[in-house]
Amino acid sequence: MKKIVVLTGAGISAESGISTFRDADGLWEKYRVEDVATHEAYERNPAMVLDFYNQKRRQLFSAQPNEAHRQLVRLEERYEVVIVTQNIDNLHERAGSSHVLHLHGELTKARSDVNPDLIIEIGNRDIHMGDLAPDGTQLRPHIVWFGEAVPNIEPAAAICSNADILIVIGTSLAVYPAAGLISYVPPQADCYVVDPKEVPTRRKVTFLRDVATRGVAKLVNQLMQ
Numbered sequence: 001m002k003k004i005v006v007l008t009g010a011g012i013s014a015e016s017g018i019s020t021f022r023d024a025d026g027l028w029e030k031y032r033v034e035d036v037a038t039h040e041a042y043e044r045n046p047a048m049v050l051d052f053y054n055q056k057r058r059q060l061f062s063a064q065p066n067e068a069h070r071q072l073v074r075l076e077e078r079y080e081v082v083i084v085t086q087n088i089d090n091l092h093e094r095a096g097s098s099h100v101l102h103l104h105g106e107l108t109k110a111r112s113d114v115n116p117d118l119i120i121e122i123g124n125r126d127i128h129m130g131d132l133a134p135d136g137t138q139l140r141p142h143i144v145w146f147g148e149a150v151p152n153i154e155p156a157a158a159i160c161s162n163a164d165i166l167i168v169i170g171t172s173l174a175v176y177p178a179a180g181l182i183s184y185v186p187p188q189a190d191c192y193v194v195d196p197k198e199v200p201t202r203r204k205v206t207f208l209r210d211v212a213t214r215g216v217a218k219l220v221n222q223l224m225q
């Protein structure tokens with residue numbers, strides 16, 4: 001079976017009603033990144049940071065996977081598919097994708113503030129000040145904040161280096177090291193990008209300039225023929 005690696009970003013979840021990072025229409029717009037997505041911000045005002053992610057988690061549980069998430073599941077009938085996502089939502093899993101690697105953490109998990117490997121499932125529950133991890137430290141969201149290491153980048157790079165086909169969906173490719181994963185994909189692999197806006201890539205790609213629901217449906221139909 002040929003191997004497909006799908007690299008997704010906030011844009012694939014936009015049509016599920018989850019706002020992207022840079023498109024000026026959502027939750028992120030009301031906050032400065034430095035106030036909610038760095039460890040310094042958390043040290044300064046943990047309650048505010050917890051509240052921000054509690055709001056994102058509630059938004060996630062009122063959202064549903066869209067046609068783009070669902071179409072990617074179809075690819076598993078013909079290909080070995082691994083989704084490498086920058087998203088912290090669980091819409092790929094809820095759509096039914098079997099192999100999803102999260103680069104930037106998951107809203108449905110929390111962790112110890114001192115031991116990044118001490119992770120617990122919280123589902124749709126809020127995290128409050130005073131909620132403790134098993135090691136007695138304050139629970140924090142299992143999110144990779146700006147400036148923190150990305151533990152899944154190495155497995156992701158290994159997955160990319162075995163790809164026969166790469167599909168990039170809804171990411172501005174502005175956040176590193178995630179954006180650098182494309183350079184691990186073998187030069188002979190076919191690459192497709194689905195995004196309504198121009199995305200700069202340093203390699204030859206087939207560009208489907210469309211929203212994810214339409215663009216991914218079109219591409220999956222083509223790949224399933």
Ligand code: NAD
Nearest residue numbers: 009010011020021022086087088089170171172197211212
């Ligand atoms: P980004 O906001 O930088 O880029 C979003 C991209 O999606 C843009 O290129 C935009 O043109 C495109 N887009 C917008 N609407 C689309 C649609 N309907 N269909 C397809 N594409 C569409 O997002 P990023 O590159 O993922 O990087 C932002 C960071 O923010 C990531 O690290 C991610 O962890 C985080 N984030 C995650 C979520 C989520 O989990 N759903 C949401 C917002 C931000």
